[in-house]
Amino acid sequence: MDYFLTEEQLMIRDLARQISDEKVLPVRAELDEKEEFPWDIMNTLAESDFLGIYIPEEYGGMGMGGFEFTLAVEELSRACLGVSTSYAANALGTYPLLLYGSEEQKKTYLPDIASGKRLVAFGLTEANAGSDAAGVQTTAARDGDEYVLNGTKQWITNGGEAEIYTIIAITDRNKGARGASAFVVEKGTPGFSFGKKENKLGIRASSTSELIFEDCRIPKGNLIAREGMGFIVAMKTLDKSRTGVGAQGVGVAQGAFEAAAEFAKDRVQFGQPVISIQAVQHMLADMATEIEAARALVYSVAKYIDTGVKDVSKESAMAKLFATDVAMKVTVDAVQVMGGSGYMKEYPVEKMMRDAKILQIYEGTNQIQKNVIGQALIKETAKKK
Numbered sequence: 001m002d003y004f005l006t007e008e009q010l011m012i013r014d015l016a017r018q019i020s021d022e023k024v025l026p027v028r029a030e031l032d033e034k035e036e037f038p039w040d041i042m043n044t045l046a047e048s049d050f051l052g053i054y055i056p057e058e059y060g061g062m063g064m065g066g067f068e069f070t071l072a073v074e075e076l077s078r079a080c081l082g083v084s085t086s087y088a089a090n091a092l093g094t095y096p097l098l099l100y101g102s103e104e105q106k107k108t109y110l111p112d113i114a115s116g117k118r119l120v121a122f123g124l125t126e127a128n129a130g131s132d133a134a135g136v137q138t139t140a141a142r143d144g145d146e147y148v149l150n151g152t153k154q155w156i157t158n159g160g161e162a163e164i165y166t167i168i169a170i171t172d173r174n175k176g177a178r179g180a181s182a183f184v185v186e187k188g189t190p191g192f193s194f195g196k197k198e199n200k201l202g203i204r205a206s207s208t209s210e211l212i213f214e215d216c217r218i219p220k221g222n223l224i225a226r227e228g229m230g231f232i233v234a235m236k237t238l239d240k241s242r243t244g245v246g247a248q249g250v251g252v253a254q255g256a257f258e259a260a261a262e263f264a265k266d267r268v269q270f271g272q273p274v275i276s277i278q279a280v281q282h283m284l285a286d287m288a289t290e291i292e293a294a295r296a297l298v299y300s301v302a303k304y305i306d307t308g309v310k311d312v313s314k315e316s317a318m319a320k321l322f323a324t325d326v327a328m329k330v331t332v333d334a335v336q337v338m339g340g341s342g343y344m345k346e347y348p349v350e351k352m353m354r355d356a357k358i359l360q361i362y363e364g365t366n367q368i369q370k371n372v373i374g375q376a377l378i379k380e381t382a383k384k385k
């Protein structure tokens, strides 16, 4: 399908594809096997200005939108979701600053983020606060000109590798979701350390760690927005980032489809290439149709968000839900089309299938996406009455 991309958008897509083909494809299996953070690739993306695609020019970025970022995420995901997760999580960590940071915070952090000098991570999840995002236990107690952080964040993407962390912590326990606040914390701050690095089923090139805060003192100027705004900062951040997860789904599904179709042309059974067998053709036809539908939805939602419209919870949840369910189905089917070969590490699709599973879980499980969509539908229906 032709999505009538502008010259700039084509340039982003083609460069991302080139980086994927030249830098990511040759090492993806090794990064997966060794669970190695893709520093070389992140540096290449930084040199190509990819870490600042969606950051305004006045802060050193390319000044483009979420749609252009989506194109880059999709292409990287076509080659390796571990790499694209490291890349996309950087944006997730940046959104609280971009959306709610003060001018001073933006000037301090965004130029380093845009240039790739410092990576970012987003710290919301905890042992007892996953789907229940308002259940955060980490506290930030005001003490004069400082806040003192205590608690542990879990499963934080880019944890340990990033230099800048946007953290959600409780400033007033009595106020529920309205008692949470957002902060920026720098690596190296006394009282801030890293715990266990997780050993994962997929996206093994990305790093997933615990963040531990023990009487960690940060200046009061590190508060993002106002006290009590933390839950809203987190929700708006997720509203913005979930389309990127959808783009990851489109990319990995495309990669798996291409590998399966290529294989089916070469593999001969019953005296013919298996692609000539209707049962296989039908699977490939479903895969191709579902990928195109997911891409069309993700692109439309990304463009819709870029218009600056205020409430995008429903649309971004739909893009994430649909495209990541497609990714799971297509990667499983790609393994099936390839049969025994698909199950072997010699081919990329077993990794894609392992990698795809997280897309239905992180940045809100797909069941949570349905809650978000359902709540929005209730609101819309109430308005119409």
Ligand code: COS
Pocket: 124, 125, 130, 131, 132, 133, 134, 177, 178, 231, 232, 235, 236, 238, 239, 313, 362, 363, 364, 365, 368, 371, 372
């Ligand atoms: N934008 C703005 N405000 C929002 C919002 C959004 N997207 N979502 C919720 N809010 C507001 C609500 O309007 C409500 O405000 P009031 O107190 O003024 O009524 C407040 O925030 C609390 O909302 P709600 O009662 O819906 O909160 P819940 O605790 O029920 O949680 C869900 C809602 C489930 C949607 C939320 O917890 C969620 O998204 N969970 C998944 C979190 C996630 O993605 N985790 C992955 C880790 S990050 S990689």
